[in-house]
Amino acid sequence: MRAYISGTSAISPQSTFEQEQYLQQLQVPEQAYLAALEPEYRQYIDPKLSRRMARIIKMSIAAAKKSLEQAGAATEAGGTAEAMPGAIIVGTALGCLQDTEKFLAEIVETREGLLSPTAFIQSTHNTIAGQIALLLGCPHHNFTFVQRGFSFERALEDALLQIGEGVPQVLLGGVDEVTPTLFQILQQLGCAEGAVGRYPHLQTSEQQPAWGEGATFFALTREPSANALACIEGMHTFYGAATAREVQEQIAAFLQHCGMDTGAVDALMMGFTGNRQEDEIYSQIAESYFPDKPLLGFKNLCGEYFTASAFGLHLAAIMLQRQQAFSGTLLSGELKSPFNNILLYNRSQGKYHSLMLLSS
Amino acid sequence: MSELTEKLKQDIIEHLNLEDLQPQDISDNEPLFGGAVGLDSIDALELIVLLEKNYGIRIDNPEEGRRVFQSVGSMASYIEQNRK
Numbered sequence: 001m002r003a004y005i006s007g008t009s010a011i012s013p014q015s016t017f018e019q020e021q022y023l024q025q026l027q028v029p030e031q032a033y034l035a036a037l038e039p040e041y042r043q044y045i046d047p048k049l050s051r052r053m054a055r056i057i058k059m060s061i062a063a064a065k066k067s068l069e070q071a072g073a074a075t076e077a078g079g080t081a082e083a084m085p086g087a088i089i090v091g092t093a094l095g096c097l098q099d100t101e102k103f104l105a106e107i108v109e110t111r112e113g114l115l116s117p118t119a120f121i122q123s124t125h126n127t128i129a130g131q132i133a134l135l136l137g138c139p140h141h142n143f144t145f146v147q148r149g150f151s152f153e154r155a156l157e158d159a160l161l162q163i164g165e166g167v168p169q170v171l172l173g174g175v176d177e178v179t180p181t182l183f184q185i186l187q188q189l190g191c192a193e194g195a196v197g198r199y200p201h202l203q204t205s206e207q208q209p210a211w212g213e214g215a216t217f218f219a220l221t222r223e224p225s226a227n228a229l230a231c232i233e234g235m236h237t238f239y240g241a242a243t244a245r246e247v248q249e250q251i252a253a254f255l256q257h258c259g260m261d262t263g264a265v266d267a268l269m270m271g272f273t274g275n276r277q278e279d280e281i282y283s284q285i286a287e288s289y290f291p292d293k294p295l296l297g298f299k300n301l302c303g304e305y306f307t308a309s310a311f312g313l314h315l316a317a318i319m320l321q322r323q324q325a326f327s328g329t330l331l332s333g334e335l336k337s338p339f340n341n342i343l344l345y346n347r348s349q350g351k352y353h354s355l356m357l358l359s360s
Numbered sequence: 361m362s363e364l365t366e367k368l369k370q371d372i373i374e375h376l377n378l379e380d381l382q383p384q385d386i387s388d389n390e391p392l393f394g395g396a397v398g399l400d401s402i403d404a405l406e407l408i409v410l411l412e413k414n415y416g417i418r419i420d421n422p423e424e425g426r427r428v429f430q431s432v433g434s435m436a437s438y439i440e441q442n443r444k
Binding site: 047048051052110113114115116117118121 | 405
């Protein structure tokens, strides 16, 4: 099942939101995690509405609107039925953390007394897709997928199914935020270490990955539009511990399903984090099965998080459209234009594996 | 009283995150709901929380709330009358 990316926008720890400055200068983290570079929201959200929104919701609305704008779709309520997305689908593993933390802290502080309703209302995972639908006045299919390291993949799968069933346009997002409390917990669990001095240039070490965040959105269309950046040829997920050989078998079967063989892949994008143990499987696959292919990274730019693959997909689509690799993205080899496809392989927590194939 | 109304305006702006408003933009007797300030039903709940949290005053009767939250002036009067 295929879908065309007719618009995409990402608010990430790098300068990816403004098209003119897209990854022109890599941002060096100044705190323990990679915090998103947020734009001025006034031009995307009415301040009367944004006053109740936590940053993850504002980031999502701005990125969603920009994606729709690129695709020529409705970005405000009152648009024509044709310009309205036929579905709004969001993947988020941890949802609106800031409001959840605020709400839980209030329960403790007030000893289960009178609580602020806003933080409670906005703390649910489906607030993001819901708020976008309210702003667009979109009454169609509205779903939020919450499935740890597959949250974005399940959302993408639903989007592809919707398009397969004839929906002309789908708004798809992958969103997660990081808060100081989350980072502290991740550190205590031994899942994350500080970003300062390590990112964005990939330096392999024994240190755990640095955590990041982002709101990445796509306007997917059933038909190729004049604005289409790339085509999603397919997506495949598999779960559990896997050796490089087992992953390669999955890759070969996936490519065959997409009507392609390993030799036809122009570039390989993988979720290198800088942690030697995590990255070992990526290196083995690249060296053993794709030795002559240019190797691209994306988590050194956005950090590790459950829906980071959405950022990888976004970056690959922009690269195919612009026919260039950006500073910090090319890890080895040479990306010669024209290149027509990119295979994305991401692994989250060592067990959530996803493959996506993009073509120009 | 005027000190209280000024503090109340500042509290409302902060608590409801009305970043486009300054205390001087809200007059004492201006309606908080339906007027230029434009608060809504969720704000009404937030104001109940604000009164309890910042002033130790609890409103249990919705009808009473309707009267108290008419304006900053009516809120200030209610606080003056009920503050312990």
